[in-house]
Amino acid sequence: MDLDRRQFLVATGGALAASTLPGPASAQNLETARLIVGFPPGGTTDAVARRIADKLRGGYAKVVLVDNRPGAGGRLGVDELRRSPPDGSTLLLTPASIITLYQHIFTKLPYTSDDVSPVSTACVISFAFGVGPAVPASVKNLRDYFAWVKANPGLAGYATPGAGTPPHFLGMLLSKESGVELNHVPYRGSAPGIQDLVGGQIPAMSSPIGDYLPYLASGKLRVLATSGPKRSRFTPDVPTYAEQGFPALQIQEWYGFFLPGKASPEVVNRAAAAVRGAVALPEVTDGLAQLGFDASANSPAELAKAVKSESAAWGPLVKQVGFTPEA
Incomplete structure (x- = not known):
């Protein structure tokens, strides 16, 4: 992973102040939203999800449920998102590698980057x-x-x-x-x-x-x-x-929020505004720091660029170390 791409990855994770996202539209609040986590309860990703989901309740949706779908190293969570309605009622929180790295190490994936819509980063570690x-x-x-x-x-x-x-x-x-x-x-x-x-x-x-x-x-x-x-x-x-x-x-990893690939720009922007508002709260920032994370939100466009850049950078690195892709 070359230096420019690594620095870009870190920079996109810190783009909170530069992002300009529309404010949440309370009239469009959902009754219930699911936040998929592709790892078991009690793990790091689950802990991040629950800290942020708590602050999405009552604003983004009246009820926000964390839905753990562990298995296949996080891949099952992305597959579940892919098969969900694109109306904003289902989000995914995942480490970047599940989207950007796995395509280079698994010959068969049930999803591609087109099956997810970038919303915002949550944190960097x-x-x-x-x-x-x-x-x-x-x-x-x-x-x-x-x-x-x-x-x-x-x-x-x-x-x-x-x-x-x-x-x-x-x-x-x-x-x-x-x-x-x-x-x-x-x-x-x-x-x-x-x-x-x-x-x-x-x-x-x-x-x-x-x-x-x-x-x-x-x-x-x-x-x-x-x-x-x-x-x-x-x-x-x-x-x-x-x-x-x-x-x-010199490698870091961000955790990001995604919607199904067919989500409309309006739905994506509303989710991004809600995530950014939650991540900016001091109690969330402090809670993430307890886990070793730096809180960091950005725009859908910035996250999309980070996904594309990091995906391109992982390929040569996988070949450089001689890692053999798995089935």
């Missing part, structure tokens, strides 16, 4: 490379970690929330760029990987930065690098991958 008690306290940065792995090749495993996820590609890039062989250990989501990291069953992990935050103060986990264009406000003392000599590992 960086990824981090962390280590647990299986790695000595003397390992404080990536250089130390590589030296330790070379001396202990049997402990070169690193966890991710799953194969083909952005944290997996960051791990593959880190191994390729450093010349140090790292062994990928995929988990079914972040939670079990983090628990094994804390328990010392796996030495290291590549995962969203929010996964580590509850454990940093106690020293149970240590973050060695973050993936943003600058240091994360959540770990200001931790250098980025780029600062440690790996500029190619």
